[in-house]
Amino acid sequence: MFEKIFQWLDERLGLEAIYGAVLDRKVPKVNWWFTLGSASLFLFVMQGITGIFLTMYYVPSPDKAYDSIQYIMNGVAFGWLIRGIHHWGASLMVLIVFLHMLRTFFYGAYKYPREITWLTGSLLLLLTLGMGFTGYLLPWNQRAYWATTVGTEIAGTVPGIGDFILRALRGGSDLSAVTLARFFSAHIWLLPLGIVLLISVHMYLIIRLGISNVPGEDE
Amino acid sequence: MNEELKKKYHAKYTAAKQKGVKFWPDIIYKDLLVSFALFILLIGLAAFVGVAAEPKADPNDTAYIPRPEWYFLFLFEALKFVPGAIEWVGTALIPGIAVLALIALPFLDKNPSRYWKNRKIAISVMSVIVLGIVGLTIRAVITTPEQEETTLAGSIAEQVVQGQDLYSIYCAECHQPEGEGGEVVGVEGLEGTFIKPISSQDEMWTRTDQTLFNIIDMGQQDLGMPPYGLGYGGELQRAEIESIVTFMRYTWDERAEIPEDAIVGIPALVEGEVPSYEVHISAVAKRYCVSCHREGKENNEYLMGSYDEILNTGINAGKNVIAGDPDASYLMQTLHRQTVIGSDSNEIGAMPPSKDLKTEYIDMFARWIEAGMPETAAEAAALSTVAAPAEETAEP
Ligand code: HEM
Numbered sequence: 001m002f003e004k005i006f007q008w009l010d011e012r013l014g015l016e017a018i019y020g021a022v023l024d025r026k027v028p029k030v031n032w033w034f035t036l037g038s039a040s041l042f043l044f045v046m047q048g049i050t051g052i053f054l055t056m057y058y059v060p061s062p063d064k065a066y067d068s069i070q071y072i073m074n075g076v077a078f079g080w081l082i083r084g085i086h087h088w089g090a091s092l093m094v095l096i097v098f099l100h101m102l103r104t105f106f107y108g109a110y111k112y113p114r115e116i117t118w119l120t121g122s123l124l125l126l127l128t129l130g131m132g133f134t135g136y137l138l139p140w141n142q143r144a145y146w147a148t149t150v151g152t153e154i155a156g157t158v159p160g161i162g163d164f165i166l167r168a169l170r171g172g173s174d175l176s177a178v179t180l181a182r183f184f185s186a187h188i189w190l191l192p193l194g195i196v197l198l199i200s201v202h203m204y205l206i207i208r209l210g211i212s213n214v215p216g217e218d219e
Numbered sequence: 220m221n222e223e224l225k226k227k228y229h230a231k232y233t234a235a236k237q238k239g240v241k242f243w244p245d246i247i248y249k250d251l252l253v254s255f256a257l258f259i260l261l262i263g264l265a266a267f268v269g270v271a272a273e274p275k276a277d278p279n280d281t282a283y284i285p286r287p288e289w290y291f292l293f294l295f296e297a298l299k300f301v302p303g304a305i306e307w308v309g310t311a312l313i314p315g316i317a318v319l320a321l322i323a324l325p326f327l328d329k330n331p332s333r334y335w336k337n338r339k340i341a342i343s344v345m346s347v348i349v350l351g352i353v354g355l356t357i358r359a360v361i362t363t364p365e366q367e368e369t370t371l372a373g374s375i376a377e378q379v380v381q382g383q384d385l386y387s388i389y390c391a392e393c394h395q396p397e398g399e400g401g402e403v404v405g406v407e408g409l410e411g412t413f414i415k416p417i418s419s420q421d422e423m424w425t426r427t428d429q430t431l432f433n434i435i436d437m438g439q440q441d442l443g444m445p446p447y448g449l450g451y452g453g454e455l456q457r458a459e460i461e462s463i464v465t466f467m468r469y470t471w472d473e474r475a476e477i478p479e480d481a482i483v484g485i486p487a488l489v490e491g492e493v494p495s496y497e498v499h500i501s502a503v504a505k506r507y508c509v510s511c512h513r514e515g516k517e518n519n520e521y522l523m524g525s526y527d528e529i530l531n532t533g534i535n536a537g538k539n540v541i542a543g544d545p546d547a548s549y550l551m552q553t554l555h556r557q558t559v560i561g562s563d564s565n566e567i568g569a570m571p572p573s574k575d576l577k578t579e580y581i582d583m584f585a586r587w588i589e590a591g592m593p594e595t596a597a598e599a600a601a602l603s604t605v606a607a608p609a610e611e612t613a614e615p
Binding site: 022023024025026027028029030032034035036038039042043046062066073074080081083084085087088089091092094095096098102105106107108109110111112113114115118119122123125126129132133136139140141142143144145146147149150151154155157158159162175210211212213215216217218219 | 220224225228231232235236237238239240241242243246247249250252253254257258260261262264265266268269270273274275276277278280283284285286287288289290291294295298306307310311318321322324325326328331332333334335336338341342345349374
């Protein structure tokens with residue numbers, strides 16, 4: 001019965017071929033440092049799942065944001081757990097992604113033929129930091145408000161175009177409802193979309209090129 | 220990289236693969252194990268550390284020390300080393316170059332070797348950068364001053380309790396402890412003004428929370444109501460004003476039902492029981508006296524915010540409360556509205572100036588002084604001729 005269903009699907013989807021290309025392939029024997037990349041992916045998926053749950057109650061307006069988080073923490077069943085995971089997951093993700101970058105650096109894994117894997121990875125690190133920066137404002141508490149005030153001020157000191165960047169980030173000269181809407185939109189649409197696209201390329205390259213081996217003394 | 224080196228790489232890699240393992244299950248199982256460990260770690264952090272509560276954003280509170288996420292701290296710290304005139308070097312030039320260098324690394328580092336001993340320059344540069352980042356982060360954590368603790372009132376009940384305290388301190392001197400208003404006595408500048416009640420149903424039905432908030436935030440300068448919001452020169456944060464409004468609404472508005480755990484009663488005394496500072500006197504003083512008897516108010520330098528202050532401050536310190544002799548204590552005489560001439564031969568008015576304290580509270584002060592001003596509940600219980608009611612019920 002299952003055999004039949006599988007065959008029917010395989011004929012149309014090519015499941016065997018995918019299994020052969022993605023899972024059933026030989027790779028060099030590697031150590032535990034090589035798990036950091038998949039750990040980054042796992043954390044991103046966790047952030048996505050918990051983030052989607054948070055958006056069900058979170059309201060991105062200066063009047064309501066703080067109270068909606070308060071409600072998530074006290075009113076929603078397991079809201080504290082979801083927010084706690086999202087909060088700590090964000091920090092952990094930055095840490096793990098950074099360590100993953102260091103691993104690939106110290107093993108020289110960015111060299112031929114994996115240059116583009118590094119390139120997409122470095123953009124992923126920047127986008128992850130962007131997620132952290134935009135997410136930090138969302139709870140609309142003192143910490144969030146003042147960190148973002150100073151953060152956007154720093155962006156405003158770029159010579160020539162600083163003022164433009166500042167206004168583009170804040171949606172005006174001051175932090176306001178527009179800023180919050182902007183950060184929220186970037187945090188749940190723009191940046192995650194960019195991350196998903198880049199991760200796809202990143203993964204495709206990893207499967208195509210295979211994971212690098214631990215370099216020996218003559219390499 | 221020339222063709223020959225590329226060929227060499229491919230040969231090496233194929234050999235490594237030959238000696239290698241299957242992605243499924245050998246690699247996947249390690250990945251899953253690590254991810255699972257991180258998952259447990261996250262749940263642990265969420266459950267046992269949680270997310271620190273923070274007060275709501277207050278654009279007027281410019282004294283707040285900004286603290287970015289920990290992973291941006293090193294940037295903040297690095298900026299402190301850049302002189303203001305060339306700030307843009309630290310904020311734009313160096314980070315810009317660093318980001319570009321990071322992205323373009325494979326094209327900048329042309330050394331074909333991958334083993335660390337053959338890449339001394341690259342490894343050293345990166346190590347210095349990473350150590351720098353870690354060092355700056357640690358420095359930032361150490362040098363950033365602690366944020367002043369602000370008490371956070373989360374639930375309605377907590378807000379009501381916090382609002383009650385704030386109201387007693389900031390508002391009661393003019394509006395009276397129960398918001399009943401009346402003639403202002405003992406307040407500079409408003410002596411003799413009549414204030415309408417702010418706890419009446421008229422007031423509660425015609426004023427929304429937002430209106431009340433605005434009145435407290437901005438004041439009513441022309442009528443004599445001072446502004447309390449930080450943005451208008453006052454000293455209360457938004458969250459604190461919100462607590463006062465919540466307190467007013469839940470305590471005075473007949474339509475709002477006050478949560479059980481928010482009722483801050485002053486425990487009544489039974490026959491023979493001796494009151495303590497901890498349980499009784501501090502509560503009465505907070506509600507009826509501290510609004511005037513605190514720093515920065517006219518009060519003969521008599522502060523009533525703590526046990527020590529009640530005993531030892533004031534220009535008539537020593538005579539205000541005399542252990543075992545309530546009748547001679549100035550405090551009792553002022554409560555009984557007797558004329559008292561202080562050591563500076565000025566007259567001390569009746570306390571609280573505008574109207575009598577409830578007799579049960581006057582009696583409470585009298586019994587407390589009579590018994591020698593016990594501080595803790597335990598000391599008071601030892602002096603009592605009956606066990607305090609709370610302890611009676613605590614016995615099985
Ligand atoms: C790379 C992945 C992500 C990172 C690094 C990240 C990071 C953050 C951070 C640092 C915060 C502030 C949390 C706090 O201080 O409590 C936050 C909040 C939030 N995020 Fe994300 N996030 C990610 C993905 C997502 C996704 C995919 C969504 C939704 C589709 C999402 C929705 C939210 C919402 C609604 C909040 C506000 C709730 C709160 O502050 O607790 N996030 N995020």
